[in-house]
Amino acid sequence: MQGENTKSGRPSTARFDYAAMERKFAAALAVIESGWKPTLEDSRRVLASRAQALAMVQTPDEAAEACIEVVEFHLAYERYAIESHYVREVYPLENLTPVPCTPPHVLGVVNLxxxxxxxxxxxxxxxxxxxxxxDLNKLIVLESEHMSFGVLVDAVTRADKIRVADIQPALPAITGIRESYLKGLTADCVAILDGGKLLSDAGIVVNEQVRES
Structure with missing residues (x-):
C-alpha cells in the first residue's frame, strides 16, 4: 500500500506518473465531449426553434411602435374610429328604404x-x-367573413395610424352597451370601436318577426 515501508525499512521512492494521469484525463474528457456533441439534425432543430422564438418576440422598441390602422369619423359631435380591415368601403347614403318590423337601430336597407x-x-x-x-349622409360598410352592414355617420374625416401604446381603457363614465363595444380611447378623445364585436353580434341586423293576431 502507498506509504508502507519497503523490506529495508525505508519508504518507497517510486514517483507518481503525472504525465500518464494527464493522458487519462484528456482521454476521459474527449469521451465526455463526444458523448454530448449534437448531431447535425439536432443542431438544425435547435437553430430553427431559436429562430422561431426570436421572430415571435418583439423588442420593447417594436412593441412601443406597434400601430393599428383606423378610419376616423364623426358621430353626434364625437370622434370615433374603427380598424380599417373591418371597413370595406365608404359610400354616400342614397335611396334608403325603410324596412318594417326591425329593431329601432335598423334604419332600413340600401342597394349597393x-x-x-x-x-x-x-x-x-x-x-x-x-x-x-x-348630417348623417355617409355610410361606412363594415364586413367580416360572416356579416356585413352599413353604419351611418355624420362625416368620415381621415384614415390614420394609432399607436397601440396610446390606447387607454374606456372611461368609467362610459357604461352599458357603449362600453362593451369600445376597444379604448386615445389621448385626444377618439373612441375606438371594436369592429370584431360589432360584426359578431347577430342581433344587430336581425329582423323582428311580426306576430299574427
Missing part, C-alpha cells in the same frame, strides 16, 4: 351595386344622445 345592405344607426344602438342637427 346589387347587394342589399342593412343600415344601422349606432347612435340608437349605443344609446347616444341625439343632439343638434347631425
Amino acid at each position: 351595386r346589387g347587394e342589399i345592405i342593412s343600415v344601422i344607426d349606432i347612435r340608437v344602438f349605443f344609446d347616444l344622445p341625439k343632439i343638434g342637427l347631425p
